[in-house]
Amino acid sequence: MTTTSFSPQGNSVPLPSCFLQLKERITNHTAQVAVVGLGYVGLPFAVEKAKVGFPVLGIEQNPKRADRVNQADNYIADVDDAELKVLVEAGKIQAFTGFDRIIDADVVVICVPTPLTKNLTPDLSYIESVTTAIAHRLRPGQLISLESTTYPGTTDDVMRPILEDSSGLKQGRDFFLSHSPERVDPGNKRYTTKNTNKVVGASDSLSLEIATLFYQQTIDHVVPVSSAKAAELVKIFENTFRAVNIALVNELALLCDRIDINVWEVLDAANTKPFGIMPFYPGPGVGGHCIPIDPHYLEWKAKEVNFNTRFIALAGEINRRMPSFVRSKAFRVLNQLGIAPSRSQILVIGVTYKKDLADWRESPALAVMEALLHDQVTLRYHDPYVPSLHIDGHWLESVELTDDAIGSADLVIITTEHSSVDFSRVLHQAKAILDTRGATRHLSDPDHKVTLL
Amino acid sequence: MTTTSFSPQGNSVPLPSCFLQLKERITNHTAQVAVVGLGYVGLPFAVEKAKVGFPVLGIEQNPKRADRVNQADNYIADVDDAELKVLVEAGKIQAFTGFDRIIDADVVVICVPTPLTKNLTPDLSYIESVTTAIAHRLRPGQLISLESTTYPGTTDDVMRPILEDSSGLKQGRDFFLSHSPERVDPGNKRYTTKNTNKVVGASDSLSLEIATLFYQQTIDHVVPVSSAKAAELVKIFENTFRAVNIALVNELALLCDRIDINVWEVLDAANTKPFGIMPFYPGPGVGGHCIPIDPHYLEWKAKEVNFNTRFIALAGEINRRMPSFVRSKAFRVLNQLGIAPSRSQILVIGVTYKKDLADWRESPALAVMEALLHDQVTLRYHDPYVPSLHIDGHWLESVELTDDAIGSADLVIITTEHSSVDFSRVLHQAKAILDTRGATRHLSDPDHKVTLL
Numbered sequence: 074m075t076t077t078s079f080s081p082q083g084n085s086v087p088l089p090s091c092f093l094q095l096k097e098r099i100t101n102h103t104a105q106v107a108v109v110g111l112g113y114v115g116l117p118f119a120v121e122k123a124k125v126g127f128p129v130l131g132i133e134q135n136p137k138r139a140d141r142v143n144q145a146d147n148y149i150a151d152v153d154d155a156e157l158k159v160l161v162e163a164g165k166i167q168a169f170t171g172f173d174r175i176i177d178a179d180v181v182v183i184c185v186p187t188p189l190t191k192n193l194t195p196d197l198s199y200i201e202s203v204t205t206a207i208a209h210r211l212r213p214g215q216l217i218s219l220e221s222t223t224y225p226g227t228t229d230d231v232m233r234p235i236l237e238d239s240s241g242l243k244q245g246r247d248f249f250l251s252h253s254p255e256r257v258d259p260g261n262k263r264y265t266t267k268n269t270n271k272v273v274g275a276s277d278s279l280s281l282e283i284a285t286l287f288y289q290q291t292i293d294h295v296v297p298v299s300s301a302k303a304a305e306l307v308k309i310f311e312n313t314f315r316a317v318n319i320a321l322v323n324e325l326a327l328l329c330d331r332i333d334i335n336v337w338e339v340l341d342a343a344n345t346k347p348f349g350i351m352p353f354y355p356g357p358g359v360g361g362h363c364i365p366i367d368p369h370y371l372e373w374k375a376k377e378v379n380f381n382t383r384f385i386a387l388a389g390e391i392n393r394r395m396p397s398f399v400r401s402k403a404f405r406v407l408n409q410l411g412i413a414p415s416r417s418q419i420l421v422i423g424v425t426y427k428k429d430l431a432d433w434r435e436s437p438a439l440a441v442m443e444a445l446l447h448d449q450v451t452l453r454y455h456d457p458y459v460p461s462l463h464i465d466g467h468w469l470e471s472v473e474l475t476d477d478a479i480g481s482a483d484l485v486i487i488t489t490e491h492s493s494v495d496f497s498r499v500l501h502q503a504k505a506i507l508d509t510r511g512a513t514r515h516l517s518d519p520d521h522k523v524t525l526l
Numbered sequence: 527m528t529t530t531s532f533s534p535q536g537n538s539v540p541l542p543s544c545f546l547q548l549k550e551r552i553t554n555h556t557a558q559v560a561v562v563g564l565g566y567v568g569l570p571f572a573v574e575k576a577k578v579g580f581p582v583l584g585i586e587q588n589p590k591r592a593d594r595v596n597q598a599d600n601y602i603a604d605v606d607d608a609e610l611k612v613l614v615e616a617g618k619i620q621a622f623t624g625f626d627r628i629i630d631a632d633v634v635v636i637c638v639p640t641p642l643t644k645n646l647t648p649d650l651s652y653i654e655s656v657t658t659a660i661a662h663r664l665r666p667g668q669l670i671s672l673e674s675t676t677y678p679g680t681t682d683d684v685m686r687p688i689l690e691d692s693s694g695l696k697q698g699r700d701f702f703l704s705h706s707p708e709r710v711d712p713g714n715k716r717y718t719t720k721n722t723n724k725v726v727g728a729s730d731s732l733s734l735e736i737a738t739l740f741y742q743q744t745i746d747h748v749v750p751v752s753s754a755k756a757a758e759l760v761k762i763f764e765n766t767f768r769a770v771n772i773a774l775v776n777e778l779a780l781l782c783d784r785i786d787i788n789v790w791e792v793l794d795a796a797n798t799k800p801f802g803i804m805p806f807y808p809g810p811g812v813g814g815h816c817i818p819i820d821p822h823y824l825e826w827k828a829k830e831v832n833f834n835t836r837f838i839a840l841a842g843e844i845n846r847r848m849p850s851f852v853r854s855k856a857f858r859v860l861n862q863l864g865i866a867p868s869r870s871q872i873l874v875i876g877v878t879y880k881k882d883l884a885d886w887r888e889s890p891a892l893a894v895m896e897a898l899l900h901d902q903v904t905l906r907y908h909d910p911y912v913p914s915l916h917i918d919g920h921w922l923e924s925v926e927l928t929d930d931a932i933g934s935a936d937l938v939i940i941t942t943e944h945s946s947v948d949f950s951r952v953l954h955q956a957k958a959i960l961d962t963r964g965a966t967r968h969l970s971d972p973d974h975k976v977t978l979l
Contacts, residue, residue, distance in 0.1 A: 225785060225787060226785075256799055258801060258802065261801065263801075264800050264801055268800075269799070269800060270798040270799065270800060272795045272796075272798065294798070296795050296798045298791055298792075298795050299788070299791060300787070302785070302787055303787050303788065303791055303792055303795070304795070306782075306787055306792050307792050307795045307796045310778060310792060310793070310796050311796050311799055311802065311803055313774070314771075314774065314796070314802075314803060314804075315802060317770065317771075317774055317837075318767075318770075318771070320837070321766070321767065321770055321837050324835065324836065324837055325763060327833070328824075328828055328831075328833050328835060329759075331828075331831040331833050332678060332679075332755075332827075332828075332831055334678060334753070334755055334756050334759055335752070335756065338751055338752060338756055339751075339756055339759050339760050339763060340763070342725045342749050342751050342756070342757070342760045343725075343760045343763050343764050343767070345723040345725065345747070345749045346709055346722070346723065346764055347717055347721075347722060347723060348711065348714065348716075348717055349711065349764065349767075349768060350764055350767060351767075351804040371781075374785075375781055375784075375785075378781075378784040378785060380780070380781050380784050382777065382781065383777065383840055383844075384770075384773070384774050384777055384840065387836055387837065387840060391836075
């Protein structure tokens with residue numbers, strides 16, 4: 074049997090036997106899958122793969138997390154407790170803190186963080202150290218796929234040299250390398266790992282073919298693109314689109330504040346247009362691990378070719394300015410009440426970056442709170458998902474949302490609109506509210522207690 | 527019978543009798559409706575109103591257009607020829623060039639252009655002259671509604687004083703004034719005047735009530751907002767959203783050009799994400815009467831409060847720069863072929879601003895063509911909707927898209943992707959193509975003839 078690749082040029086080249094073996098192991102779901110990083114991307118992915126039969130080994134440098142996985146003690150909201158338990162007990166998922174078992178893996182999927190430095194430049198240290206650890210153990214016939222969001226060129230220009238140089242193996246012949254950006258939307262019940270179309274890119278045709286086949290085993294629709302850098306750019310563009318549109322409505326909110334128009338009314342009305350519009354709303358800023366970060370990876374990379382990604386720069390600037398706008402608006406509300414901020418009690422409701430999620434990374438509520446603490450405001454907060462917080466030298470504990478907690482505050486600032494909070498009750502009990510999320514905008518407010526962002 | 531208004535404060539005030547009479551005439555469809563400006567907004571609106579029984583008089587300063595309406599000779603693609611004929615023959619629609627008959631109107635709807643000056647400042651001359659003409663004839667019980675897109679404050683701060691000062695009548699008591707921005711999307715078969723939700727704003731409760739009632743007679747869903755300026759801002763925001771998102775993907779195209787990534791592949795892949803994304807594509811710039819214009823109305827107004835609408839400024843700058851980018855990319859393609867632009871023949875396909883529409887106002891294709899003519903390119907164009915063009919001192923006539931016309935050009939530039947053009951045939955016949963619309967991006971191109979924007 075002569076097997077040839079599907080190279081678009083149509084020229085037939087004999088396929089490496091390691092490729093054919095890997096293809097078979099993927100097709101019959103016997104390939105050993107390693108997932109590096111068992112966070113909100115890696116753990117759901119590991120579960121999806123194990124569910125269809127793949128033996129999965131997880132590599133997680135945090136020993137507490139690795140232990141919890143091995144005890145089937147789920148810590149990711151998008152993972153089903155019972156599913157994880159069944160898979161762990163069946164030995165289908167095992168977690169390790171070190172990389173030794175990588176040698177057994179046919180496919181290695183990397184789901185590690187790609188944060189920013191304080192100066193908004195990419196921090197690829199996780200990707201680099203993981204790639205180096207893999208490179209030392211690389212063997213023919215392995216597929217390495219990066220899921221972390223990063224700038225175009227990371228897979229080809231950063232990972233590939235590390236993998237090839239220390240192993241002596243060659244991509245596209247001995248091993249395979251792809252980028253397939255995660256599109257996890259934490260808390261999204263409708264679109265999960267399985268039914269969210271997945272983009273895959275690689276810079277040689279065998280890597281693209283094998284990676285596409287691998288993802289097709291558990292994902293309904295896989296979208297191959299012609300290069301790893303195109304796949305990298307797809308993901309950054311998706312989050313840039315969101316960052317820019319959030320900044321656009323934040324800028325609109327800043328303008329509406331000046332010309333005395335209710336920005337929420339404008340946006341709600343604009344969103345009744347049945348075509349050509351997509352709803353975005355202003356807020357106290359952006360948070361989480363994607364929107365405030367990913368675009369700056371592209372901004373940094375573009376400077377190499379003397380290109381200023383001006384929309385990214387502008388969006389970042391406006392979104393990062395919002396907490397300070399919230400603080401100044403809080404001052405104006407207090408001023409109308411005749412209270413100096415340093416003599417005021419403020420209750421902040423919601424500190425996570427997104428509603429109904431236990432994630433306060435990069436949350437703009439923290440920036441608002443930090444500013445208010447700096448202004449010597451007496452600050453309390455309520456968040457059902459965040460029992461305690463350390464902000465700028467202060468330890469704060471979430472308070473219960475009692476009538477007294479609401480009513481004793483001079484001002485309530487709504488920074489996250491968790492579904493568990495009864496905003497109608499908050500409106501009834503509060504003396505004054507600064508609502509940065511529009512959570513109360515459809516409620517009756519006869520006493521004009523609410524100031525909307 | 528005591529009739530009172532629905533003022534949100536709940537205080538009962540006796541309603542003016544002229545209001546009650548107007549309400550009755552609107553409800554039983556006997557109100558005389560005047561539509562000022564019988565263009566792509568006014569004429570479809572006139573037809574919708576006449577279809578449900580309202581007698582409609584159109585006021586159109588262009589005598590040729592007024593004559594054509596009176597002869598039931600339709601000139602607006604979104605209007606049905608037969609429907610217009612029936613209504614004109616039944617005397618339900620009559621057109622005039624002067625304002626004398628305004629005295630007979632119960633409702634006056636203004637659909638006149640709001641262009642920009644060359645310096646990107648608002649040109650309200652049409653609104654002002656129409657409002658003045660109406661003011662001289664204003665009588666108690668009339669509703670005046672502005673549909674033209676304009677900056678927040680036009681209805682209240684420009685129109686109201688003109689109407690009140692010369693008539694001595696008072697808004698909200700003697701006459702009624704509202705803003706209801708048109709949302710016409712020319713060529714949209716699915717969303718027409720009738721089934722596109724319509725926003726209405728007014729700054730007194732009686733004007734809002736009567737205007738809402740008037741629009742409800744022919745429109746499925748009317749969305750009242752609390753002020754005319756909020757309604758004005760809604761419309762500008764809708765088009766700002768589009769202008770900014772087009773500019774964002776145009777900036778992405780400029781970057782992709784530098785880092786050698788196919789922007790169309792990136793966007794097509796990004797648009798497979800089933801949530802959180804909305805498709806926009808790059809192109810040779812923006813055109814028409816909305817996207818390049820409306821946002822600058824807001825930009826201008828915002829300067830009054832020392833506010834820079836930076837997204838609008840940036841979007842305008844990037845979108846207006848695209849024709850020059852197309853020209854420089856055309857030069858690069860010609861350079862690869864070893865042909866000096868001044869010795870080249872270029873065929874431009876499509877000059878309207880939007881596909882399948884006969885409208886070349888502000889079309890970016892014209893800017894591209896003007897630049898190429900300036901470079902002494904031998905230029906021809908094909909557009910089924912535009913038989914001839916006058917550009918910068920040159921008269922051009924659309925050529926037939928024969929094999930010879932395509933094959934004799936050194937370069938074909940696709941600037942509008944009309945459905946009537948067989949791009950597969952163009953690709954087959956052409957020597958080289960610069961495709962600014964991605965019209966050929968899914969076609970097989972074995973000879974690498976196509977350069978995508």
